[in-house]
Amino acid sequence: MRDFDTIAAIATPPGESGVALIKISGTDAKTIVSEIFKMKTGGIFLNSRPWTMHYGHILEHDSGDVIDEVVVSYFMAPKSYTAEDVVEITCHGGYASTRRILEQVMVMGARPAAPGEFTKRAFLNGRIDLAQAEAVIDIINAKTDQSMRTAMAQSQGRLSREISTIREKLLNMLAFIEVTVDFPEDDLESATAEKVKDNALEIVEKIESLLKTSGEGKIIRDGLRTVIAGKPNVGKSSLLNTLLMENRAIVTDVPGTTRDVIEEYLNLDGIPIILVDTAGIRDTQDIVERIGVDISKQKLVEADLVLFMLDRSRPIDNEDLEIITRLENNRYIVLLNKTDLEDRLDYDHPILQDAIQVSATNGFGISELKKRIKDMFFDGTVKAGEYSVSNDRHKEALMRANESLKDALAALKGNMQLDVVSIDLSTAWSYLGEITGDTLQEDLIDKIFSDFCVGK
Numbered sequence: 017m018r019d020f021d022t023i024a025a026i027a028t029p030p031g032e033s034g035v036a037l038i039k040i041s042g043t044d045a046k047t048i049v050s051e052i053f054k055m056k057t058g059g060i061f062l063n064s065r066p067w068t069m070h071y072g073h074i075l076e077h078d079s080g081d082v083i084d085e086v087v088v089s090y091f092m093a094p095k096s097y098t099a100e101d102v103v104e105i106t107c108h109g110g111y112a113s114t115r116r117i118l119e120q121v122m123v124m125g126a127r128p129a130a131p132g133e134f135t136k137r138a139f140l141n142g143r144i145d146l147a148q149a150e151a152v153i154d155i156i157n158a159k160t161d162q163s164m165r166t167a168m169a170q171s172q173g174r175l176s177r178e179i180s181t182i183r184e185k186l187l188n189m190l191a192f193i194e195v196t197v198d199f200p201e202d203d204l205e206s207a208t209a210e211k212v213k214d215n216a217l218e219i220v221e222k223i224e225s226l227l228k229t230s231g232e233g234k235i236i237r238d239g240l241r242t243v244i245a246g247k248p249n250v251g252k253s254s255l256l257n258t259l260l261m262e263n264r265a266i267v268t269d270v271p272g273t274t275r276d277v278i279e280e281y282l283n284l285d286g287i288p289i290i291l292v293d294t295a296g297i298r299d300t301q302d303i304v305e306r307i308g309v310d311i312s313k314q315k316l317v318e319a320d321l322v323l324f325m326l327d328r329s330r331p332i333d334n335e336d337l338e339i340i341t342r343l344e345n346n347r348y349i350v351l352l353n354k355t356d357l358e359d360r361l362d363y364d365h366p367i368l369q370d371a372i373q374v375s376a377t378n379g380f381g382i383s384e385l386k387k388r389i390k391d392m393f394f395d396g397t398v399k400a401g402e403y404s405v406s407n408d409r410h411k412e413a414l415m416r417a418n419e420s421l422k423d424a425l426a427a428l429k430g431n432m433q434l435d436v437v438s439i440d441l442s443t444a445w446s447y448l449g450e451i452t453g454d455t456l457q458e459d460l461i462d463k464i465f466s467d468f469c470v471g472k
């Protein structure tokens with residue numbers, strides 16, 4: 017194991033809570049805490065057995081003043097989260113206690129941990145691979161049970177095992193080719209080519225079945241960005257409220273949300289939906305409103321799905337048509353709202369063909385809308401209990417590996433030299449290794465961990 021310096025961070029969110037956790041990892045973790053921890057038993061923490069918890073008080077080192085009442089646990093390397101010595105201090109939740117304890121830990125020689133640094137050490141020390149480390153963030157970010165299941169499966173090595181199996185197979189193929197090339201007198205070329213081809217086809221099939229899950233996988237991990245669009249006053253906000261009333265998931269402050277755009281999480285039978293309510297789109301001279309309208313237009317561009325709403329109690333006008341022209345590049349569902357009022361629509365317009373009749377105020381048609389969304393994005397590629405590829409980085413690596421394998425197959429078909437085929441196979445092997453972090457450059461690895469939160 018590599019020898020790193022000792023790092024520390026508060027692992028729980030800032031603010032008031034029942035308890036808070038301060039994590040310390042590295043060779044000096046135990047010595048550092050020993051200096052400031054007075055155990056109730058009178059024992060010395062430095063001599064405590066691993067994987068035990070101890071009750072006592074954290075003292076300010078210089079004055080000996082009691083800072084807080086705590087429970088301290090000790091995990092001995094390599095059986096800990098980071099695979100280093102880890103000490104965890106559980107203190108009373110709150111700004112003052114956590115800050116003062118962390119300060120003492122620093123005074124004793126620890127350094128503040130960078131975002132994701134604990135998990136990064138678990139990776140660098142070989143306890144988990146990169147795909148498993150990435151799953152840790154996905155677990156933290158998971159908004160629905162379904163998102164959580166996918167992330168947990170990945171953190172337990174589900175994808176990594178599939179990738180390792182394929183990479184081993186590729187290595188065997190490479191070894192096989194090498195033997196053939198080294199002993200040309202045995203005239204094994206064509207038999208080897210045949211065998212390599214069979215194996216490559218098998219791997220392509222495996223990779224493609226993984227790739228097939230990636231569309232749904234991404235939605236399960238990141239959520240389906242669904243923008244409610246339409247003219248002012250057609251009932252967009254009412255729809256948002258009706259949808260949220262039944263199935264509100266976790267309400268978070270999504271960064272970048274402006275006053276004019278509301279973003280909320282909705283749990284649609286396990287599918288996380290980021291519902292975006294936009295300002296009504298129309299031409300306006302009012303500067304403030306125009307900013308809102310411009311943001312709405314931008315949100316349309318970023319949407320996975322647009323719910324385009326019309327007020328059924330009024331004829332379609334130019335303002336509606338102007339929004340329709342913007343929908344050409346989006347997947348959308350047309351909603352005809354206010355079905356409780358008199359119908360004044362002219363149904364000639366082609367966009368109205370598959371429209372769903374709803375009432376945002378009395379809930380009419382809402383279950384049909386939900387079903388339509390599910391049918392549109394989930395064709396059952398991901399079956400219950402199956403793992404899906406949810407991360408764009410993994411998807412890209414799989415796609416590149418697949419291309420290299422296809423190059424190898426083309427070379428075999430063209431009766432190219434077997435060592436040409438070897439190059440393609442080892443390129444595929446290398447791309448797949450990026451997923452588990454075996455062949456990824458250090459700066460890219462650093463970037464992945466920098467997206468974590470401090471204390472993870």
Ligand SMILES: Nc1nc2c(c(=O)[nH]1)N(C=O)[C@@H](CNc1ccc(C(=O)N[C@@H](CCC(=O)O)C(=O)O)cc1)CN2
Nearest residue numbers: 037039067089091094095096097098099104143152472
């Ligand atoms: N107190 C505490 N709770 C926590 C965490 C933590 O770091 N501390 N976790 C932080 O995410 C999660 C649990 N993740 C963990 C992952 C690995 C190990 C660990 O010690 N693994 C060793 C030993 C396993 C064993 O005893 O067999 C290993 O894998 O070698 C601990 C926690 C959630 N709860």
Ligand SMILES: Nc1nc2c(ncn2[C@@H]2O[C@H](COP(=O)(O)OP(=O)(O)OP(=O)(O)O)[C@@H](O)[C@H]2O)c(=O)[nH]1
Nearest residue numbers: 247248249250251252253254295296354375376377
């Ligand atoms: N009768 C009836 N009224 C509705 C229905 N849905 C919304 N409304 C009413 O239509 C009006 C406008 O609704 P909002 O939800 O604020 O419309 P909006 O599209 O968000 O409007 P802007 O924020 O201005 O873009 C309100 O008075 C709602 O009560 C419906 O299904 N039936």
